[in-house]
Amino acid sequence: MMAPGDRDADPAAGGPGRHVPVLLSEVLDWLDPQPGEVVVDGTFGAGGYARAILARGARVVGIDRDPDAIAGGQGLVDKANGDLILVPGQFAALDAHVKASGFDGADGVVLDLGVSSMQLDEADRGFSFMRDGPLDMRMEQAGPSAADVVNELPVKDLIRVIGLLGEEKRATTVAHAIDRARQEKPFSRTLELANLIEKVLGRSPKKAQIHPATRTFQALRIYVNGELHQAAEALGAAERILKPGGRLVLVSFHSLEDRIVKRFFQDRTKTRGGGSRHMPEAEVPPATFELLTRKAVEAASDETESNPRARSAKLRAGRRTGAPARVLDIHAAGVPRLADFHGLGG
Template identity: 85%
Template sequence: MMAVGDNGDLPGAGGPVRHVPVLLRQVLQHLAPQPGEVFVDGTFGAGGYSRALLERGAKVVGVDRDPDAIAGGQELVCESAGNLILVPGQFADLEAHARQSGFDGVDGVVLDLGVSSMQLDEAERGFSFLRDGPLDMRMEQAGPSAADVVNQMKVNDLIRVIALLGEEKRATTVAHAIDRARQEKPFARTAELAGLIEKVLGRSPKKAQIHPATRTFQALRIYVNGELHQAARALAGAERILKPGGRLVLVSFHSLEDRIVKRFLADRTKTRGGGSRHMPEEDVPPPTFESLTRKAVEADEDETGLNPRARSARLRAGRRTDAPARELDIHAAGVPRLAEFHGLGG
């Protein structure tokens, strides 16, 4: 995918930014691709990372849940002379996609966890509060939409979704305003919802460039697409499919995803557990990764100048050890427990 953050001043800043893979130089630095190695690009998008890996002689299994991304990637499949296998599906299932493509182990996995510029820039996909379109937000273009959630979810559950997934401090105010409005007329368009939220919350003079609907739209998008579940399951799948010495590189765009990635790598790289002069150290399993990034890597001024959407990107990376993979509790990893809605939630 390309860069899209969750900050209201980023989408659309300077016009659409397309086909710009975020932190590409740093991604390649940590993946360190060699000719003949096999990589999984779990969020293919417009193919920016995959193309760069192919140019370095690697083989790539590209995965994307968006039918438009799969269709758009066929030209690169043809150009790759058999070195790119493009798979429609969720990145949470990247292990299964790699095995079904003929690889029982891979040398690297890269995941760009942000919604793609292509999706955000197309009003008909319903992701953006800056471009009026159907209130959709479905990456797979199937299943319950954002409109279904907004119009049908119980108000207390809606409060929890907006508060936890959007980190919106005034979630109760927003959810009750939505509830009152939907009783008169169901929401169908992004502009309708964004306009209501702006009317209810107003604009802060200190944050005038950030639209008041930013956090609510983020919450709905994450919920509709099960993004945090996807991220946690993908981390576990990467741990199982990576060969010893394989590299895992993750680029996230908001604190919720970055927290899951950070917790996962902290747990999987831990070599000793707690302990003090009063309590013995806890036994910890052998680390399954060694850290390649002491702290999150961010875009430099040159990149953010060319691509403002890179401002919120955070890259973390690890190298697989030969220790056996472990089970992952996705809720302990940071995925909130939420009421289910048509099979979504957790």
């Protein structure tokens, strides 16, 4: 993963530090895998976390929606002597994947949210505006692509996608420029889109290292892959599958992801319902998690210097209580309401 706002370290750009697991030491500290335990690596990727967990003697259920990651992990499966099960699928259903793998519950769950370095570093996957490739961005390599979104989504919905998911202040300007350009020629390549956005927005002298297409590419990637929905649903799935005492560790890379994680833990660790002198304290359900990290854990300077992708990483962790899992409202957790779009769906 890479930190937004830096050409060498932006999630849409690609850059150095390939396949280096971010915050590995901190993940292991909070996950605390023990021999014989079952740990879910919901974002298997290149297997960095999984290798370290296996080395601690735990068994791993690795999940990834990217067929390339599943294929690339088969060598590690062979070496793990039955302690690693690789599952192709979405981590939003990690509880179902764990049960289908023959386990009733899990002792730990780790999720490294966002796009993987493997995907960023391959131009043909179309995630990066620093490398020319097809405007794709599909983690599962199926379904509507970023090109489909850019070329077909109504302009008012394109504004919402870029504004909400990319937090781009000039979303209207970008969307209308895209709309004018696509009427002459549909977009098919990453650099076609990146160059247009750079031409329209220009470069700020104060932020010369930040490519103007950064936020738009982030928005498209999140939208194409339903990343925020997936992240929120995965939190609910982890709550359902974790045994009492099980640890949930999450690493996020931008404010939208971190906001969802933070709100989830705030809600699930709450023991008091507020109230005032005019109204009685509201009753709240029993807390399903005990918060382990009072504030987000960030990478140390030595890691950020050697791996720029760690610069924006934030880790939060909680320990499962014995309280029953609750129904999750993903929109209350911070997922924008995009499902009412008139275009490709959200």
